[in-house]
Amino acid sequence: MSIDTRRAPSPPPAPAGGRITLRQNLRDSLVVAKRNLLRMLRIPETVVFGLIQPIMFVVLFAYVFGGSISIPGAGLSASAYREFLMGGIFAQTVTFATAGAAAGIAEDMQKGIIDRFRSLPMARGAVLTGRTFADLAQTAVILVVLAVVAFLVGWRIHDGPLSALAAFGLLLLLGYAFTWIGALIGLSVRTPEAATSGGLVWLFPLTFISVAFVPSENMPGWLQPVAEWNPFSATVLAVRDLFGNLPPDYRAPDVWPMQHPALASVLWSVLIIAIFRTLAVRKYQRATG
Amino acid sequence: MPGAIYAEGLVKTFGDVRALDGVDFDVPEGTVLGLLGPNGAGKTTAVRVLTTLLRADSGRAEVAGLDVATQPNEVRRAIGLSGQFAAVDDYLTGRENLQMVGQLYQLPAREAKARAGDLLERFNLADAGDRTARTYSGGMRRRLDLAASLVVSPPVMFMDEPTTGLDPHNRQALWELIKELVAGGTTLLLTTQYLEEADHLADTIAVVDHGQVIARGTSDELKTRSGGDVIELVVHDRERIPEAQDILRRLGEGEPGLVAHTRRLTVPATGGAKLLAEVIRELDGRAIEIDDIGLRRPTLDDVFISLTGHSAEFDELNGAGNGNGGRDGGRDDGREKPPRGPDPGRPDPGSPGPGRTGEGPVRDDGREGGAA
Numbered sequence: 001m002s003i004d005t006r007r008a009p010s011p012p013p014a015p016a017g018g019r020i021t022l023r024q025n026l027r028d029s030l031v032v033a034k035r036n037l038l039r040m041l042r043i044p045e046t047v048v049f050g051l052i053q054p055i056m057f058v059v060l061f062a063y064v065f066g067g068s069i070s071i072p073g074a075g076l077s078a079s080a081y082r083e084f085l086m087g088g089i090f091a092q093t094v095t096f097a098t099a100g101a102a103a104g105i106a107e108d109m110q111k112g113i114i115d116r117f118r119s120l121p122m123a124r125g126a127v128l129t130g131r132t133f134a135d136l137a138q139t140a141v142i143l144v145v146l147a148v149v150a151f152l153v154g155w156r157i158h159d160g161p162l163s164a165l166a167a168f169g170l171l172l173l174l175g176y177a178f179t180w181i182g183a184l185i186g187l188s189v190r191t192p193e194a195a196t197s198g199g200l201v202w203l204f205p206l207t208f209i210s211v212a213f214v215p216s217e218n219m220p221g222w223l224q225p226v227a228e229w230n231p232f233s234a235t236v237l238a239v240r241d242l243f244g245n246l247p248p249d250y251r252a253p254d255v256w257p258m259q260h261p262a263l264a265s266v267l268w269s270v271l272i273i274a275i276f277r278t279l280a281v282r283k284y285q286r287a288t289g
Numbered sequence: 290m291p292g293a294i295y296a297e298g299l300v301k302t303f304g305d306v307r308a309l310d311g312v313d314f315d316v317p318e319g320t321v322l323g324l325l326g327p328n329g330a331g332k333t334t335a336v337r338v339l340t341t342l343l344r345a346d347s348g349r350a351e352v353a354g355l356d357v358a359t360q361p362n363e364v365r366r367a368i369g370l371s372g373q374f375a376a377v378d379d380y381l382t383g384r385e386n387l388q389m390v391g392q393l394y395q396l397p398a399r400e401a402k403a404r405a406g407d408l409l410e411r412f413n414l415a416d417a418g419d420r421t422a423r424t425y426s427g428g429m430r431r432r433l434d435l436a437a438s439l440v441v442s443p444p445v446m447f448m449d450e451p452t453t454g455l456d457p458h459n460r461q462a463l464w465e466l467i468k469e470l471v472a473g474g475t476t477l478l479l480t481t482q483y484l485e486e487a488d489h490l491a492d493t494i495a496v497v498d499h500g501q502v503i504a505r506g507t508s509d510e511l512k513t514r515s516g517g518d519v520i521e522l523v524v525h526d527r528e529r530i531p532e533a534q535d536i537l538r539r540l541g542e543g544e545p546g547l548v549a550h551t552r553r554l555t556v557p558a559t560g561g562a563k564l565l566a567e568v569i570r571e572l573d574g575r576a577i578e579i580d581d582i583g584l585r586r587p588t589l590d591d592v593f594i595s596l597t598g599h600s601a602e603f604d605e606l607n608g609a610g611n612g613n614g615g616r617d618g619g620r621d622d623g624r625e626k627p628p629r630g631p632d633p634g635r636p637d638p639g640s641p642g643p644g645r646t647g648e649g650p651v652r653d654d655g656r657e658g659g660a661a
Binding site: 034 | 366373
């Protein structure tokens, strides 16, 4: 073993004032994202389990509940329910990335690698942003596989590729926003195990008290506004609309987010990112020693 | 002008524990400071403050002329850190790890790649460079970690117990590496529990205990401070140990120390070779057979014990003399950092490490565990 220190490069000089530019922030985040994607490729179990649950939900809901949930404008129709269902499943699936982000960040925080990152001249938020980028890529892959499964059970895109792309865009944005909630959870718990359950458990009420699986009209009156204002519902309805999965006679509930679901979906997602990214980055910076 | 690493009155408390209780030091450029102390003394906390991982409650610290509290990002560009726990990603290959660190040191991607290849070569990891780090042995992980801390050959390096958990061969190799690095002009702060390691690598040693520097100087200065020499002998016949002890007690300075299972006795002495001859004559006169006898300069071990008084604590409990019986009195490290789960890199506390010049005394880790 020998080292030749003369040949070693010195780091480029720091920008004046040591401020980290947006460009460096993005570059560092992409470096960390690459690291996380490599990890995902080498631990493919996580991606596989990420796929099993939504596929199971598609099959269970399509065939078990299929004929027994009435859709406004279509009544009790199994095929109409399958079309209706998929927007909900898609949206639910992207939010499950929360658990992955939470567990991944909790694991990193426990290991020596976080000291390495924190002692490097890198953008502060890049460890978290990189993780959320990697989760976004994973979510995109899962969405593609899920779309194929949905196609097999009879789901179709009716409104052309542009609308469909817009729908997938809304889904990815929602999923990305939720990974920042996951990041905050991952920083707040002590173990990756706690992060996984902490990342999942609240998603069930959130996704079920929404228009994802059952139209809000079928719920008790006091629950309807909760479901209709649920950030998650806006995306579900917007996606259904963009895929053309709503029955022709469907009339959305008369509340603002249900009347303007695409806009509401974007606003909710941006709001979630703004709040949770700020909180998570602050918490990361304070998580010292 | 302050040196490359400068600390003044650093204080850091965790709850009731003062992990750092007014630490000062000043390390001139191109030299090595060894922070020597038991587990829980505050060594790791000091490193974490100086490497911007932790904020001190009070005091001031500068690294490479940059204030760690107000210019952390500039400090990070000037330092390399190699911690007690190899900070590498297990699921990345050695090459990918080094490349990632290079890019995060803001090297362009191509340069980071070339540098990763160089470092793998130099650290004897070229063959393993494309395997994931989880397949590496402990020594390989340490080398990879060290390589990662040297990606930009920073002017100031921090190594927190770099050889903990390494076998003698790997330890030796790492020492050689550290010497080469310092010969190239790097300023290094090194923490260690191993007296031999500090003796071997450090220009200046600061002995730390309970968050304070209790002595500092070169290895020679510290040894001279404890004064005189040490007579050390091994009695052949276990039954004759008490008699030999009597002789040493009479001729030496203070109570002889005993390491029972190796039948080794030590006593501080001021009479030099003449006194040694007298001891041999007396032993001979009583026909006490000895396997080994010698006069030696005190080791840092002896110095450390005389400074910290840990041997006294230990001796009260086991009734041994003033000697080296307590040199390894284990103290719990719990206060320095949150638990990180099982650490395969930790050595078996009972295994002999470097710096234990005598044979390891019987340890009882629970005994002094109340430090935290």
